[in-house]
Amino acid sequence: MSKICVLGQGYIGLPTALLFANNGCEVVGIDVNKHVVDTLKAGKMPFEETGFQELLDGAISRKTFRAESFVEEADVFLVAVPTPFDSEMRMADLRYVISACEMIVPHLRKDNLVIIESTIPPNTCDKQVKQILEKSGLKMCEDFYVSHCPERAIPGNTLREMVYNDRVIGGVDEKSTQLTADLYVSFVKGNLHLTTSTTAEMIKLMENTFRDVNIALANEFTQIADDYNINVWEAIEIANKHPRVNILKPGPGVGGHCIAIDPWFLTENANNSSLIMMSRQINDSMPQYVLKMVKEMLAGIENPTITVFGVAYKGDIADTRATPAKKFIKLAEKEGFRVKIYDPFVEEWSYPILGLEEAVEGSDCIVVLTDHSEFSSMEPEIFTRKMRRLNIVDTRSIINKKIWKKVGYTIRLIGTSGQK
Numbered sequence: 001m002s003k004i005c006v007l008g009q010g011y012i013g014l015p016t017a018l019l020f021a022n023n024g025c026e027v028v029g030i031d032v033n034k035h036v037v038d039t040l041k042a043g044k045m046p047f048e049e050t051g052f053q054e055l056l057d058g059a060i061s062r063k064t065f066r067a068e069s070f071v072e073e074a075d076v077f078l079v080a081v082p083t084p085f086d087s088e089m090r091m092a093d094l095r096y097v098i099s100a101c102e103m104i105v106p107h108l109r110k111d112n113l114v115i116i117e118s119t120i121p122p123n124t125c126d127k128q129v130k131q132i133l134e135k136s137g138l139k140m141c142e143d144f145y146v147s148h149c150p151e152r153a154i155p156g157n158t159l160r161e162m163v164y165n166d167r168v169i170g171g172v173d174e175k176s177t178q179l180t181a182d183l184y185v186s187f188v189k190g191n192l193h194l195t196t197s198t199t200a201e202m203i204k205l206m207e208n209t210f211r212d213v214n215i216a217l218a219n220e221f222t223q224i225a226d227d228y229n230i231n232v233w234e235a236i237e238i239a240n241k242h243p244r245v246n247i248l249k250p251g252p253g254v255g256g257h258c259i260a261i262d263p264w265f266l267t268e269n270a271n272n273s274s275l276i277m278m279s280r281q282i283n284d285s286m287p288q289y290v291l292k293m294v295k296e297m298l299a300g301i302e303n304p305t306i307t308v309f310g311v312a313y314k315g316d317i318a319d320t321r322a323t324p325a326k327k328f329i330k331l332a333e334k335e336g337f338r339v340k341i342y343d344p345f346v347e348e349w350s351y352p353i354l355g356l357e358e359a360v361e362g363s364d365c366i367v368v369l370t371d372h373s374e375f376s377s378m379e380p381e382i383f384t385r386k387m388r389r390l391n392i393v394d395t396r397s398i399i400n401k402k403i404w405k406k407v408g409y410t411i412r413l414i415g416t417s418g419q420k
C-alpha cells in the first residue's frame with residue numbers, strides 16, 4: 001500500500017486525498033491551517049460539496065486517512081496548494097507551491113514521487129520544483145521523480161469530474177509519468193493521457209485560456225449585436241447548431257480563480273500573446289458595459305437604487321472569488337447608485353447580503369449578474385410591491401421574460417439592444 005502525503009487540504013487537495021484513501025492508499029492530509037486539520041480530525045469536512053462527507057466517512061472507517069499539520073516521510077508527495085495571481089506583476093505567485101516543496105525537502109527519500117496538482121506556468125517542474133527538491137542532496141530522475149497532474153474538475157461537480165474526466169499526466173521523465181499513472185489509475189475512470197511535465201503545464205492553461213477567449217468572443221458579439229439591434233442569444237443558439245461551432249455564453253464578465261487568471265500564467269513569459277491579452281481586456285470590461293445599460297435605463301432618476309441578484313462568480317454555487325459582481329458594484333457606487341444585494345447561495349461577503357424582500361425594497365432596477373437557477377423560475381409578484389420602479393437588467397438571459405413582463409417590468413437583456 002503506497003503512503004501519500006497530500007499537501008493542501010482545500011477544494012482539490014482534500015477530495016483527491018480522500019479518493020486515494022478510499023482506493024487502496026494510506027493518506028496523510030497536510031494543511032497549515034489548524035482549523036482545517038482540527039475539523040478533519042473531528043471527522044467533519046471543512047467545506048461541503050456533493051459526496052465529500054461520505055468519502056471522508058469511508059476513509060475514516062477504512063482507517064486510511066488522517067489529517068496532520070506537518071509533512072512526514074512517505075512514498076508519494078502530492079502538492080495541491082493554491083497558486084494565487086500576482087495582480088501587480090500579472091504572473092503566477094508560486095509562494096505556496098515553493099513553500100510546499102520546501103516542506104517536502106527534509107523528508108524526501110530515494111525513489112519518492114512528487115506530484116504537483118496546483119496550476120503552474122510551463123517549465124515550473126523542470127526548473128523551480130527540481131531546484132528546490134534537489135536541496136535534499138538527491139537528484140531528480142535518478143533518486144526521485146516529479147510530475148504534473150493538473151486538477152481540472154469544475155467547482156460544483158468536483159467529485160464526479162475527478163473520477164470520470166480524462167486526466168493529463170506529465171512527468172519530467174518517462175518513469176515519473178508511469179509512476180504517476182500507476183497511482184491515478186486506482187480511482188480515475190476516464191482515460192489517462194501521458195505526456196511531459198511542461199506539456200501538461202501548458203495543456204491546463206490552454207484549456208482555461210480557450211474558454212476565456214471563447215467567452216470574450218461571445219461578449220464582443222454581444223456588443224456588435226447591440227449595434228445591429230439583433231438578439232445575440234438567439235444568434236448564438238442558432239450559430240451553435242452548426243456542427244463545428246460552439247460559442248459560449250456572454251455575461252457580466254469572467255470570474256472564479258481559474259479562467260480569469262490562467263491566461264496570465266500562460267503568457268507571463270511568452271513573446272506573442274495579443275489575442276489572449278485582448279480577450280482578458282474584453283471580459284474585464286463587461287461590468288462597465290452592464291453599468292452603461294443600467295445608467296441608460298435609470299437616466300434622470302434621483303438617488304437611484306439598484307438590487308444586484310447574484311454575486312457568486314457563477315450559478316448555483318456560493319463561491320465569490322474574483323466575481324465580476326464586485327467591479328460592477330464598485331463602479332455603480334462611484335456613479336452614485338445605492339446598491340443592495342441578494343444571493344440565495346452566498347451568506348457572507350465583503351458587502352452585506354440581504355434577504356429578498358429587504359434587497360428589493362425601494363429599488364429602481366434589479367440587475368441579474370449570476371445564473372443561479374432560482375432566478376429562472378422566480379415569481380416577481382411576491383416582492384414587486386416593495387420595488388420603487390419596475391426595471392430589470394438580465395446579463396445571463398436567465399429570467400422568464402413573459403412572467404416579468406406580465407407583472408409590469410421593463411426588461412433589458414444584454415446583447416439585445418432595445419429589443420424586449
Ligand code: SAJ
Binds near residue numbers: 151208254257315
Ligand atoms: N462564463 C461565461 N460564459 C460561459 C461560461 C462561463 O461568462 O459560457 C463565466 C462564468 O460565469 C464564470 C467564469 O466564466 O464567471 C468561469 O466559469 P467556468 O464554469 O467556465 O469555469 P470555472 O472557473 O468554474 O472552472 C474552470 C474549468 N475549466 C474548463 O472548463 C476548461 C474547470 O474544469 C477547471 O478545473 C477550473 O477552471 C480550474 O480549476 O482550473
